[in-house]
Amino acid sequence: MKTSRTKAFGTRPRIQGIGVSAGIAIGPAHVVEGGIGQVPEYPIETKQVEAEVERFREGMTKARKQVRKLRRKVEDLPGGVQEELGGVLEAHLAMMESSRLTAGVEALIADRLINAESALQATVSEIARGLSAVKDRYLASRAQDVREVGDRILRLLTDTPYQAFSRLHPGSIVVAEELSPADTALMSPDRVDGFVTALGGSDSHTAIMARSMGLPAVLGATEASAGIKTGDMLIVDGEAGLVLVDPDAQTIAEYRRRAEARKRLDRQLARLKSILAETADGTRISLMANMELPRDAEAADQFGAEGIGLLRTEFLFMNRPDLPDEDEQYAILSGIVHAMKGRPVTIRTIDVGGEKLATALGDRIGDSPNPALGLRAIRLMLKEPRLMEAQLAAILRAGAHGPVRILLPMITSVGQVRQVRNAIKKVAARLKRRKVKIAHPLPPLGVMIEVPGAALTADALAVECDFFAIGTNDLTMYTIAIDRGDEQVADLYNPLHPAVLRLVQFTVEAALRQGIPVSICGEIAGDPRYAPLLLGLGVKELSMAARALPRVKQRIKRLSLGAATHRARAIMDQTDEGRIAALLDDFNEGLLG
Numbered sequence: 001m002k003t004s005r006t007k008a009f010g011t012r013p014r015i016q017g018i019g020v021s022a023g024i025a026i027g028p029a030h031v032v033e034g035g036i037g038q039v040p041e042y043p044i045e046t047k048q049v050e051a052e053v054e055r056f057r058e059g060m061t062k063a064r065k066q067v068r069k070l071r072r073k074v075e076d077l078p079g080g081v082q083e084e085l086g087g088v089l090e091a092h093l094a095m096m097e098s099s100r101l102t103a104g105v106e107a108l109i110a111d112r113l114i115n116a117e118s119a120l121q122a123t124v125s126e127i128a129r130g131l132s133a134v135k136d137r138y139l140a141s142r143a144q145d146v147r148e149v150g151d152r153i154l155r156l157l158t159d160t161p162y163q164a165f166s167r168l169h170p171g172s173i174v175v176a177e178e179l180s181p182a183d184t185a186l187m188s189p190d191r192v193d194g195f196v197t198a199l200g201g202s203d204s205h206t207a208i209m210a211r212s213m214g215l216p217a218v219l220g221a222t223e224a225s226a227g228i229k230t231g232d233m234l235i236v237d238g239e240a241g242l243v244l245v246d247p248d249a250q251t252i253a254e255y256r257r258r259a260e261a262r263k264r265l266d267r268q269l270a271r272l273k274s275i276l277a278e279t280a281d282g283t284r285i286s287l288m289a290n291m292e293l294p295r296d297a298e299a300a301d302q303f304g305a306e307g308i309g310l311l312r313t314e315f316l317f318m319n320r321p322d323l324p325d326e327d328e329q330y331a332i333l334s335g336i337v338h339a340m341k342g343r344p345v346t347i348r349t350i351d352v353g354g355e356k357l358a359t360a361l362g363d364r365i366g367d368s369p370n371p372a373l374g375l376r377a378i379r380l381m382l383k384e385p386r387l388m389e390a391q392l393a394a395i396l397r398a399g400a401h402g403p404v405r406i407l408l409p410m411i412t413s414v415g416q417v418r419q420v421r422n423a424i425k426k427v428a429a430r431l432k433r434r435k436v437k438i439a440h441p442l443p444p445l446g447v448m449i450e451v452p453g454a455a456l457t458a459d460a461l462a463v464e465c466d467f468f469a470i471g472t473n474d475l476t477m478y479t480i481a482i483d484r485g486d487e488q489v490a491d492l493y494n495p496l497h498p499a500v501l502r503l504v505q506f507t508v509e510a511a512l513r514q515g516i517p518v519s520i521c522g523e524i525a526g527d528p529r530y531a532p533l534l535l536g537l538g539v540k541e542l543s544m545a546a547r548a549l550p551r552v553k554q555r556i557k558r559l560s561l562g563a564a565t566h567r568a569r570a571i572m573d574q575t576d577e578g579r580i581a582a583l584l585d586d587f588n589e590g591l592l593g
């Protein structure tokens with residue numbers, strides 16, 4: 001994967017980033033402005049002043065970190081751009097260091113006894129007004145800087161996603177500095193045709209959402225936020241990771257042709273919908289869909305999923321100020337179970353924390369020095385039994401309408417599985433006492449294998465649970481210590497690293513020995529390139545973005561499991577990532593040639 005840079009393309013800019021969701025989008029840019037509107041002011045008590053000032057300082061620290069990160073990335077850009085963009089970021093950093101801003105906000109919190117957000121907004125307005133009052137172009141641009149800095153800190157303080165997507169013109173291409181998974185969940189494919197961001201890596205949840213919605217997307221395109229204006233015509237090539245700004249008519253025509261060819265192939269592959277996946281030598285492989293939002297059930301059906309292999313329920317908790325209670329979760333989950341018409345739905349308990357944030361859970365998670373290693377997923381649930389029991393109850397009730405399985409994220413010990421199993425029994429007993437209909441028998445309980453510690457104890461976990469789902473996204477991140485969402489190390493993020501493959505192999509073998517099903521639901525499951533290796537390692541179930549199903553099915557139909565197993569053995573003997581990739585690619589070329 002490449003880092004961002006501008007190349008000459010005639011006179012028209014061409015921005016390189018990381019292609020995370022294939023496909024071509026052509027349309028006008030909509031650059032997301034940082035503004036989040038008026039924030040509510042509320043009074044605080046004198047004893048809360050210290051905590052409120054601390055909250056403001058934390059927001060400020062995060063904002064500085066963000067800008068420094070952008071500043072470092074800009075250093076790789078060509079001279080002129082580097083100077084211009086770097087200058088703006090330097091000005092923002094200086095603004096954040098200025099005592100006028102920090103002392104102003106802190107004094108206002110203490111003097112007027114108001115919350116940090118409104119103190120910040122008031123201070124920013126006052127500084128900006130002062131600067132704009134002097135008729136001077138330089139000072140006017142400083143006023144804009146202070147507003148942008150204020151918006152950045154406010155967004156971090158309030159954890160507010162961009163809300164402007166619903167008002168976009170259909171066919172727009174969203175351009176933003178960064179989009180959180182929660183932001184992306186607000187995009188409707190009816191209005192947005194693709195998106196481009198300056199920050200973000202290939203297996204971030206934002207990238208996963210793009211693939212799930214079938215939106216061409218390029219992340220980690222540093223220059224995007226400064227080099228593109230709203231209204232600019234863009235071509236987004238989500239495969240090559242390329243963004244063309246203001247392309248000429250000939251280039252547009254060429255990309256339209258490519259987009260049309262892709263659509264034609266999609267139409268041909270759609271015919272595979274009702275054919276079950278089977279290797280050329282006759283082994284059945286079960287292909288399931290991953291799902292983030294209730295609307296994804298339609299795509300799962302449309303692309304012929306045999307069920308839902310991973311329902312990421314945390315998305316039901318995002319973009320709302322409160323938590324959905326048991327009844328609301330039940331209503332949503334049973335709707336999904338109905339929509340899947342008897343096919344199994346694997347419901348994963350909430351996996352918030354890390355980069356996936358839900359406003360209403362924010363204060364329970366707190367501010368972790370290292371969110372990926374912090375109070376995430378099952379750890380949070382076990383600390384908040386009421387939250388866990390409400391979700392388990394909703395799942396058990398939804399299970400009365402069709403087959404469901406319960407899947408636990410970020411498991412690292414058998415004790416955690418036992419705790420949840422006990423909680424399920426307790427919740428089931430309570431529901432039965434109240435004569436509420438629930439799944440009968442109780443749903444299978446499975447665990448995600450996505451932490452090296454879990455993979456290495458897979459033999460013990462296999463005894464304790466009913467199925468495994470291997471999450472190679474996190475497994476890769478935690479095994480080789482590469483943040484899946486950080487574009488700066490995106491070129492090092494590699495699920496084909498021998499350490500990752502050995503953990504996958506160990507896990508699959510443990511499951512097979514114990515006789516429990518094992519699936520892969522990380523992003524590699526949806527990339528046809530990996531199919532021969534995963535099947536060759538003994539995996540018989542894959543779960544992926546629904547739109548990826550036809551291409552993976554086509555690859556499976558072409559390969560012989562015998563040959564794939566042979567090749568997987570050869571791959572597992574290798575220690576070099578390059579050699580592993582070459583052996584895999586060579587096998588795939590043999591299938592396509």
Ligand code: PEP
Nearest residue numbers: 450471472473474521522
């Ligand atoms: C994974 O980690 O591979 C996985 C499927 O879970 P998520 O992407 O939601 O972390």
Ligand code: MG
Nearest residue numbers: 450471473474
């Ligand atoms: Mg995961």
